[in-house]
Amino acid sequence: MEIAVTRNLLESNESVAAELKELFAHKGLLVLNLISSPGAGKTSLLERTLTDLRGEFRMAVIEGDLQTDNDARRVAATGAQAVQINTNGGCHLDSRMVRDHLAPFDLANLDILFIENVGNLVCPVEFDCGEDHKVALLSVAEGDDKPEKYPLLFNLAKVMVLNKVDLLPYVDFDVQRATRFARQLNAALGVFPVSCRSGEGLDPWYAWLRAERAAKKQA
Amino acid sequence: MLFSMHEMSLASNLLEMLRQEMEKHGATRLIEVRVCYGLLANVVPESLEFAVMALTEGTPLAGAKVTMQPIPPLLRCIGCGCEFEPGEARLAVFSPCPQCGEDFGHSVLRGKELYLDSIEVM
């Protein structure tokens, strides 16, 4: 007997993500999903942000990693609450993992929850974790053709943080070219060139966080 | 054989669905599973087939044939609005439009799907 089904393979992820969105909206919590290749600087950006905006927002982090809790410990050293999810080889976080790790947080008393996804430019993009926005991170050490090669992330992200600009004198990375490609995919994409090492360029990123936080609170 | 955690997690969603559908229709044996995937969806068909095999081994679902049906992409040109099927699937979003030559920023009308289409059961 043949049975016609037509069900999306990602439907269970999407239904849990929708539940999470409802929960986060109810709590007025801004949730950002940070996506980049390994080592682009997600944890470094969080360390800076959690430290510099400590007096302004109540922030917490969900850390996704293949193994180890190194990143959660780095983030916790800033004083922010951090919960580690080890995917044991899994290439992305999904909405169920996020839901199952929310218990330690007092969501009603948080302003921003950051999700640091597993370092990978491909799979995390397809698994909605209930976030308000995806934040794409790209480091100038990786090559300016990344937006061309991984269009979906730059298409779906709200902003692109271009990290390690302190290395620009030493690498062959054309900021204009990367920005142009990314904007072809997503005309409204905000682009923030920063250095998490020197602290250069972080203010526009912080201004964006403030604006998004205010918008979420009012919604 | 190709082994990928990504397809493993997709396959475990698929198995959950197969169990639900079989129960709903009172089926006891799974003969064939047909999955449709867009060529722009991030999935390697052989890896998904393999993951289904690996995960069903020793279960009542074991031995089912997995058929992966590709869906070619269809784009709408951002320049002139015409619809076209790009040649090379991987970088399809950047394919030049056959009418006006525009090669960026097209919208994807088809080609990102990934769904369980139908099953053959007893």
Ligand SMILES: Nc1nc2c(ncn2[C@@H]2O[C@H](COP(=O)(O)OP(=O)(O)OP(=O)(O)O)[C@@H](O)[C@H]2O)c(=O)[nH]1
């Ligand atoms: N030169 C330079 N190095 C940086 C900068 N930001 C981060 N790094 C270095 O880049 C390396 C990786 O940074 P992380 O913040 O751990 O990167 P990540 O994206 O969290 O890495 P994974 O979690 O492993 O995917 C570290 O050695 C950082 O010190 C920067 O702005 N400039």
Ligand SMILES: [Mg+2]
């Ligand atoms: Mg990290």
Ligand SMILES: [Zn+2]
């Ligand atoms: Zn055209």
